[in-house]
Amino acid sequence: MIHFLPLYFKTLKKQIFILVCVSILFLLFHGNGYISPFAFASSTPVLSSSPPPPSSLTASSLSSSFFTASLPTPLLPTLSLLTAFSPSPPLLSPSSSSFTLLVSAASSPSSPFEEPSPQSLLPLDDLIPNQPSTTPHEPDAAKTLLEDKESPYHSHAHRTKQRKEKEIVRLLKELKYCANAREAKTISQQIQRLWSQSGSETIDLLMTWAEQGISAENYGLALDYLDTAIALSPTYAEAWSRRAWIHIQLSDFKLAMLDLHHALQLEPRNYIAFFELGIVMEATQRPELAIKAYETALTFYPQMQQVQNRIDTLLSKKFDQNI
Template structure:
């Protein structure tokens, strides 16, 4: 690696640490485009495997094709937490005062406000509570039917009944293809089933609907690491830190990759 690239990566990770400690951080990740993916048989590859294409303007980045014989040891928590009892249609919010939508703001405005708070919060525990509130908003589809299907999918995934979970998630996406969290859940399930290409395609759909979804970004970064695309993984972890600076798993991963890419500092 040439010296300018080393300096850029080292500088980028320094920015990540600054994001964690600074009182305010610009919402850069909202403006960045998610990686472009092509489904099986529709990309430049000739083996039917899904391809990951570089973002627009990045003509030098190589295409990534998931090796069919490699698989991770376990599903990462990176895709975000699954629906829980508090998400059931008749359940009361964990904290009604915190979760209530203000009279003068829409649900989307509430999520934007929470992301603003998340970017400014350096304390990991407090940031985690804000992140939990965002995730609850993501999981509230506005449809009792969709919420029930997501609960059933979560139950099936918990029992390792992948076929049943996939069937329910497929039904959910037929009913509401605009629901980002259903795409994210299916990305998680495909990852657990070692179907990396399908997981990447579902991650793309998640990020197209919610570019700030740090769980989907973390899942993407972990897949890129397993494909030995360390620089792309590092850049993706940096996108996570732009929206969730206090996320320790992203901090640790970015720091580790910065060391691996640039080598030890002498």
């Protein structure tokens, strides 16, 4: 057995030599794909699957905590628009000139000579009348009629409605010829309280909740209550007028126009609705129609100072343009 070991190792060496030679020949003729990863591993960079890094402008512009430097470049135009028009734009690096201009344009303080926004033209206390503070010898007309309406004699509902209309006509006449601005505002609040009486406890409760939402600037909740009130009583003009005011606050002037159309069809003497209509016309670049709406409001409420100011402003602009 020992005599055969040298012969065995000699045969094994020959087989290994032949295998190595065959392997070298195979790699020389067919092994480009096997040699290159090893032969050029130190000189060829390894490509990453992540997208290429953005340019220096992109990297500096997106150096906030909400974005990373590897954000794809096609998202930049969308980010620019959002930054320009959002009320609270994200913090961006000042090294980007274009983004800095957009942010400064969106957050620059208002000039003292800048025109007021449409949302601020009609104050909330003029839209929703305050609770009456009357003296004993001057009872509030709206409160008196409300007590009469809530009497147990429901057969008198029609007569109560007639008394309400008669009182509105009387107060509108007083409002038109009142020369004192403070007294005129008191009369106007009495008229608005009469208009606010819907004849339904459910509608009145919904309107109260809507007014609370408006006062808290919770316009979504207020819209829900007003939508319900309008669905239950489509002929109730005050709900349309209040909802138009909310649409103005939300800069949705088309919906405000539709609601004011319904409000003025149901109550063509509603000077608050005409004031709102003038605001919508002014916001949509129609000053001539805005002046007409304001003038119509003044025919019912001549002492309404906000309307007078808007007419003076629009006429001054028109005069300056003619010059």
